[in-house]
Each structure stands twice: as C-alpha cells, then as structure tokens.
Amino acid sequence: xxxxxxxxxxxxxxxxxxxxxxxxxxxxxxxxxxxxxxxxxxxxxxxxxxxxxxxxxxxxxxxxxxxxxxxxxxxxxxxxxxxxxxxxxxxxxxxxxxxxxxxxxxxxxxxxxxxxxxxxxxxxxxxxxxxxxxxxxxxxxxxxxxxxxxxxxxxxxxxxxxxxxxxxxxxxxxxxxxxxxxxxxxxxxxxxxxxxxxxxxxxxxxxxxxxxxxxxxxxxxxxxxxxxxxxxxxxxxxxxxxxxxxxxxxxxxxxxxxxxxxxxxxxxxxxxxxxxxxxx
Amino acid sequence: xxxxxxxxxxxxxxxxxxxxxxxxxxxxxxxxxxxxxxxxxxxxxxxxxxxxxxxxxxxxxxxxxxxxxxxxxxxxxxxxxxxxxxxxxxxxxxxxxxxxxxxxxxxxxxxxxxxxxxxxxxxxxxxxxxxxxxxxxxxxxxxxxxxxxxxxxxxxxxxxxxxxxxxxxxxxxxxxxxxxxxxxxxxxxxxxxxxxxxxxxxxxxxxxxxxxxxxxxxxxxxxxxxxxxxxxxxxxxxxxxxxxxxxxxxxxxxxxxxxxxxxxxxxxxxxxxxxxxxxxxxxxxxxxxxxxxxxxxxxxxxxxxxxxxxxxxxxxxxxxxxxxxxxxxxxxxxxxxxxxxxxxxxxxxxxxxxxxxxxxxxxxxxxxxxxxxxxxxxxxxxxxxxxxxxxxxxxxxxxxxxxxxxxxxxxxxxxxx
Numbered sequence: 168x169x170x171x172x173x174x175x176x177x178x179x180x181x182x183x184x185x186x187x188x189x190x191x192x193x194x195x196x197x198x199x200x201x202x203x204x205x206x207x208x209x210x211x212x213x214x215x216x217x218x219x220x221x222x223x224x225x226x227x228x229x230x231x232x233x234x235x236x237x238x239x240x241x242x243x244x245x246x247x248x249x250x251x252x253x254x255x256x257x258x259x260x261x262x263x264x265x266x267x268x269x270x271x272x273x274x275x276x277x278x279x280x281x282x283x284x285x286x287x288x289x290x291x292x293x294x295x296x297x298x299x300x301x302x303x304x305x306x307x308x309x310x311x312x313x314x315x316x317x318x319x320x321x322x323x324x325x326x327x328x329x330x331x332x333x334x335x336x337x338x339x340x341x342x343x344x345x346x347x348x349x350x351x352x353x354x355x356x357x358x359x360x361x362x363x364x365x366x367x368x369x370x371x372x373x374x375x376x377x378x379x380x381x382x383x384x385x386x387x388x389x390x391x392x393x394x395x396x397x398x399x400x401x402x403x404x405x406x407x408x409x410x411x412x413x414x415x416x417x418x419x420x421x422x423x424x425x426x427x428x429x430x431x432x433x434x435x436x437x438x439x440x441x442x443x444x445x446x447x
Numbered sequence: 448x449x450x451x452x453x454x455x456x457x458x459x460x461x462x463x464x465x466x467x468x469x470x471x472x473x474x475x476x477x478x479x480x481x482x483x484x485x486x487x488x489x490x491x492x493x494x495x496x497x498x499x500x501x502x503x504x505x506x507x508x509x510x511x512x513x514x515x516x517x518x519x520x521x522x523x524x525x526x527x528x529x530x531x532x533x534x535x536x537x538x539x540x541x542x543x544x545x546x547x548x549x550x551x552x553x554x555x556x557x558x559x560x561x562x563x564x565x566x567x568x569x570x571x572x573x574x575x576x577x578x579x580x581x582x583x584x585x586x587x588x589x590x591x592x593x594x595x596x597x598x599x600x601x602x603x604x605x606x607x608x609x610x611x612x613x614x615x616x617x618x619x620x621x622x623x624x625x626x627x628x629x630x631x632x633x634x635x636x637x638x639x640x641x642x643x644x645x646x647x648x649x650x651x652x653x654x655x656x657x658x659x660x661x662x663x664x665x666x667x668x669x670x671x672x673x674x675x676x677x678x679x680x681x682x683x684x685x686x687x688x689x690x691x692x693x694x695x696x697x698x699x700x701x702x703x704x705x706x707x708x709x710x711x712x713x714x715x716x717x718x719x720x721x722x723x724x725x726x727x728x729x730x731x732x733x734x735x736x737x738x739x740x741x742x743x744x745x746x747x748x749x750x751x752x753x754x755x756x757x758x759x760x761x762x763x764x765x766x767x768x769x770x771x772x773x774x775x776x777x778x779x780x781x782x783x784x785x786x787x788x789x790x791x792x793x794x795x796x797x798x799x800x801x802x803x804x805x806x807x808x809x810x811x812x813x814x815x816x817x818x819x820x821x822x823x824x825x826x827x828x829x830x831x832x833x834x835x836x837x838x839x840x841x842x843x844x845x846x847x848x849x850x851x852x853x854x855x856x857x858x859x860x861x862x863x864x
Contacts, residue, residue, distance in 0.1 A: 309691075
C-alpha cells in the first residue's frame with residue numbers, strides 16, 4: 168500500500184523523463200527518416216547514424232564551437248558576475264534599484280534579446296555607429312564568419328551573467344562577517360581577503376554555478392538560431408542548432424537523435440573535466 | 448549530477464506528443480453521422496485565417512454532414528507533425544503542405560493518390576505546368592495546390608528616379624546598374640535574403656534557373672555566373688554584407704524603412720508594403736539577356752489528402768473540390784495574396800490587380816523546387832545554400848564553393864528513388 172503514495176512521482180519520472188530519454192537513445196540506433204518513421208519499421212542499423220555524424224566536418228566544427236561557446240560564455244559570465252557580486256557587498260545609494268536592473272537580461276525572453284542583438288550587430292546598427300565615432304569602419308558582425316561567432320557569445324554572456332551574479336551574491340552574503348573581521352584585524356588587505364576568504368568559502372556555490380552554467384550554455388539553441396541560423400557558412404552552428412537542422416530540415420530523425428546523444432555525453436564530459444580539475 | 452535533469456533536445460517529445468494524441472483523440476470524436484475533416488496548416492496571417500474561416504462556413508452550410516476542424520501547427524513543424532499523426536494512426540484528413548515537401552511526404556506512403564478525383568475537377572486541365580509538377584509523381588497526383596507565389600523585384604519609384612534609372616531593370620546588367628545608381632549611404636541598391644535556411648536557395652533559384660542552371664549541376668558555368676552576380680553586388684557594396692543574415696522578414700523591413708531601393712520578395716508582402724506608404728512598383732525577375740523568360744521557383748501550399756478512413760477521405764476530397772470552384776478559388780487566392788495555380792483564374796487576378804501581373808506573367812515558366820532533385824530537394828538545397836554563404840562571405844571563391852556543393856549533391860542524386 169505505501170507504494171501507492173509514490174506512484175504518481177514514479178509514473179511522472181518514467182513517462183516524462185525516462186521514456187523520452189530511452190526513446191531518443193533507441194532512435195539514434197535506428198534508421199529513422201521520412202520513409203521509415205511512419206511505417207514504424209525503423210530498422211536497427213547499429214552505429215551508422217553515429218558514423219554519419221562523426222564523418223561530417225560540420226559536426227566537428229559544431230563540437231568545437233559548442234565547447235568554445237561554453238568556455239568563453241562561462242568565463243565571462245562568471246567573472247562579471249563575481250566582480251559585480253563583490254561590488255554589491257558594499258552599500259551604496261540606489262543599490263536595490265541597480266540589483267533589480269541587473270536581473271533584466273535574465274528575465275527578458277531570449278526571443279526578444281536575440282532579435283535585439285541581431286539589430287545591434289547589424290551593419291548599420293548602433294554598435295557600428297559607435298565604432299564609426301572612434302574611427303572604425305563598419306564591421307559586418309553577423310555577416311562575417313570570423314565575427315559572427317564571438318558576437319553570439321557576447322549576446323549569451325549578456326543573457327547569462329545575472330544568473331551567475333545573483334547566486335554568487337547570495338553565496339557571499341552567507342559568509343559570516345566575523346571571518347572578514349578577524350582577517351582585517353590581522354592586517355589582510357581587500358584583495359587578500361577576496362582571494363583567501365571569499366573564493367575558498369564560496370567554493371560550493373561556485374561549483375554549482377559552473378555546473379549549471381555548463382548545462383545552460385551547451386544547450387543554448389534559440390539565441391543562436393535567431394541571430395544567425397547557424398550561418399554564415401556553418402560558422403556558428405552549435406550541436407543544438409545542428410541537430411535541429413538535421414532533424415527538422417532534413418528530417419533525418421535517427422541522426423539528429425545520435426547528435427543529441429553525443430551532446431549529452433559532451434555535457435557529462437565537460438562536467439567530469441571540471442570535477443577532475445577541482446580535485447587536482 | 449543527481450539533481451540535474453539534462454534537457455533532451457532530441458526527439459523524445461515526438462513520442463510524448465504521440466501519447467497525447469492517442470488519449471486526446473477520443474474526446475474529439477463527433478457523432479456517428481457527421482464526418483469530421485481535420486485540416487492541419489500553418490496559416491497565421493489575418494487574411495489567410497479569415498479566408499479559411501469563410502471557407503469552413505460556406506462548406507459546412509453546403510454539406511451539413513461534414514464538419515471542418517482546423518489545427519494550426521507552426522511552419523517548421525508541419526511536416527514532422529503530420530508524419531507523427533500518421534505514425535500513431537490518427538492522420539488528419541488534409542494537410543496543407545508546402546509544395547516542395549509534397550513528394551517527400553508522399554514517399555513516406557501516407558498521402559492518397561487522388562489522380563482519378565482531380566481528373567474530374569473542371570480546373571485540372573487548366574493548371575500551370577509548375578504547380579502540376581510539384582504534386583505529380585509519374586501518373587500519381589498527391590494534392591491540389593491552394594495557390595502559388597513566387598519572387599519578383601519590388602522597386603522604390605522615387606529612389607530609382609533620383610538615381611536616374613528611367614525604367615525598371617529587365618536584364619542582369621540593367622539590374623546591377625540600377626542597384627549601383629541607387630546605392631547612396633545608408634541606402635543599398637538591392638536587398639535579398641541569403642540566410643542559412645531554405646530562403647537563401649529559394650531566393651537564388653530565379654537567377655540560377657533563368658540562366659539555364661540547375662541545383663543538380665552546380666559545377667557549371669550557368670551556376671557560377673548566377674552566384675557571381677550576387678557576389679559582385681556584395682563586393683561592389685550595392686547590397687549589404689548582412690544579406691547572409693537577413694531572412695525574408697528582414698528584407699521588406701529594409702525596403703519599407705528606405706534602406707533599400709529594390710528588393711527580391713513575393714506577393715505575400717504586398718499588403719505590408721502598401722500599408723507603409725512607399726511608392727513602389729513591381730517588375731519580373733531580370734534575365735541574363737534581353738528577351739529571355741525568367742524562371743522562378745514556386746511557393747505556396749497544397750491540399751493533400753491523407754490515407755485513412757475511406758469516409759473521411761471522401762469528405763476531404765469533397766472539401767478540396769469545393770475550394771476549386773473558379774469563383775471561390777479566386778477569392779481564396781486574392782485574400783491569401785497568392786496567384787492561382789489555374790491559368791484562367793490567375794489571368795483574371797492579373798487583370799484586376801496590376802501589382803499581381805508580374806507574378807502572373809512568371810507563372811508560365813515557373814518551376815517546382817522538387818523538379819530539382821525530387822524527394823532529395825531539402826538535402827540538395829542545404830548544400831547549395833552553404834555554397835551561397837561561403838561565396839558571399841568570401842570564405843571560398845564562387846568556383847570552389849560550387850564545386851564543393853556539387854560534390855555533396857552528386858551522391859544524393861544517385862540515391863534518388
């Protein structure tokens with residue numbers, strides 16, 4: 168009888184979490200295309216989908232870009248968030264107003280943000296107008312494969328830094344003030360206190376922030392899809408946009424599922440690397 | 448990691464939706480004597496939805512034993528959703544499928560061959576060859592076009608006059624010249640879409656095809672010249688470098704806000720451009736040499752009947768036949784801002800509305816995109832648009848980019864069934 172109580176939860180997990188994962192996994196080993204999907208006799212073809220994905224240069228470019236995208240996004244999101252959190256430990260006028268303003272990027276819909284960034288980076292857009300004032304020629308931000316990728320990272324940093332900031336800010340507030348006071352009496356100056364007290368005591372929070380950050384950035388889709396559609400010339404494809412293109416433009420569901428599986432493996436791998444780095 | 452639930456961006460939801468459909472379908476069952484015709488579509492513009500609602504009202508009044516039920520699905524999901532519904536044995540009666548996708552969906556075996564039925568339609572003998580090709584595979588017919596659209600050049604009359612261009616361009620040389628004369632910062636001579644979606648291929652096809660080229664043979668002089676034309680515009684600065692990032696929504700924005708003197712776009716934008724107050728004209732797609740005929744790709748959706756219950760199939764055909772009454776067809780196409788795929792109806796539209804005339808003129812030679820590669824069209828188009836973007840952004844020469852695409856396309860054509 169007691170099992171009846173956990174039944175809803177178990178059912179929820181099985182139907183909504185486990186089943187899709189397993190379905191997607193099995194799909195990745197089947198030849199699931201337009202022809203076979205409807206008839207339902209999607210034949211197992213082992214690793215064919217994975218081989219096809221791994222043999223595609225665009226896939227590898229997407230892997231590298233996904234890793235770079237995550238690395239630079241998190242690096243800046245975390246650094247900016249950390250510095251802002253330090254700043255907000257002090258009291259200053261309009262602090263609460265600034266706090267609320269800082270959260271705007273996080274609460275604004277990605278759809279809106281992406282379209283605004285697309286406009287900002289337009290050849291005739293505001294960023295180039297400012298560049299013009301300081302003597303820079305117009306830069307085709309999103310139209311040049313070399314600039315388009317950094318431009319999407321900049322947009323993602325803007326969207327993601329408040330999340331880092333607010334968690335780190337809350338984490339810092341939970342550090343007992345008497346630890347700082349003792350350090351100050353011992354003559355530790357500000358940056359020493361930050362390096363020797365704030366950083367180590369913030370470690371549990373930082374670990375969580377970095378892990379969540381990795382997951383959030385590896386799965387970014389809408390931002391890049393709206394800003395560049397993976398272009399120009401496949402220069403900004405992430406694994407997510409690439410899987411979408413294979414699945415929904417080419418209707419090769421099997422290969423898209425294989426790419427999605429590889430993407431999950433990548434997230435696990437990146438988190439594992441982080442874990443090992445921390446242990447070391 | 449225990450507390451994290453990695454998001455599955457794969458296809459798990461497909462199956463979920465399947466479950467939802469199975470359980471949901473029981474509720475939707477109508478009384479036994481009434482047949483429900485479910486129509487999936489992605490029309491979301493006011494004029495289109497008004498036309499659909501009117502159509503439903505008229506049809507239900509004439510056929511009390513049939514109910515029409517529309518299901519809206521976003522554009523990008525229509526094909527996958529239709530396949531999915533068919534896979535769980537709950538196909539809609541009709542799907543309004545984008546014409547280049549029809550043969551591909553038919554290949555999955557879920558569309559009904561309605562050759563015998565459309566043969567009896569009064570309008571079938573009068574259908575243009577392009578739309579006919581889009582729905583025909585050998586002797587089989589997999590649908591009836593709702594209407595067609597295509598591309599032409601919209602021009603800002605004042606900007607052309609200010610630049611000293613006396614008549615709208617008819618040839619490639621005139622078009623390039625007009626673009627150069629009207630370019631004056633911040634105005635570009637011409638705007639088009641070369642974004643990393645089907646839009647890029649579709650916008651390039653008028654130039655490729657008018658020059659005698661085809662997607663199946665990109666490593667050819669015809670294709671190179673057509674791509675060089677675009678590359679030169681960007682190199683000379685008469686088109687913005689941002690074209691590789693503009694979709695077909697961005698292009699009219701450039702035109703309406705006075706940042707482009709000309710644009711390549713279709714009749715569905717007529718309403719918005721008219722509303723903007725820009726004094727504009729429309730001309731057919733310029734051709735390589737004077738006197739040649741432009742060959743444009745066809746857009747527009749097709750009513751396709753899905754295999755299922757025979758009673759529903761018959762009701763679906765009845766509905767499609769109802770839409771094909773010439774008078775009614777013209778009304779539908781007018782509100783959709785489409786050109787009818789039926790010659791006599793299209794000609795009436797052109798006579799009544801001068802702005803539609805260039806599009807009507809192009810219908811005779813217009814081609815279905817599936818004529819370049821059949822069911823493999825989407826993969827072929829993807830290879831082509833990568834070449835377009837590489838050449839436009841200077842990552843590869845026109846020749847190298849097209850050679851690479853041709854190498855990718857060749858095996859696809861080999862596997863064509």
